[in-house]
Amino acid sequence: MLATTKITNHITDKSATSVKAMRQAAHNILYTAANSWQYANGEPKVATPIWKTAMYVAWGVTAVLVIGLEIVAIKRYLNRKKAVATVESAAEPVAAGPANAE
Secondary structure, rough: OOOOOOOOOOOOOOOOOOHHHHHHHHHHHOOOOOOHHHHHOOOOOOOOOOHHHHHHHHHHHHHHHHHHHHHHHHHHHHHHHHHHHHHHOOOOOOOOOOOOOO
């Protein structure tokens, strides 16, 4: 089914016999992997590569920076909105009638 040549790896025979054979082959592969010596005591203990740790740190720093910038942007928006509201409330009310013309 899987090959390194230029043939297709799609199933062309969909008979009951070939489906049963594929299921048995998948079962055998999974059984072998699950019962191999590497999984004898649970998941194998493998050290995390340094590049992966660096990527986790970079993602964490980026997330903190983005959240911080969002907080700053929201605070600045609210301060501007509050300043406009206080300026409008402090302004004198304008008369609704026509202006006095000479």
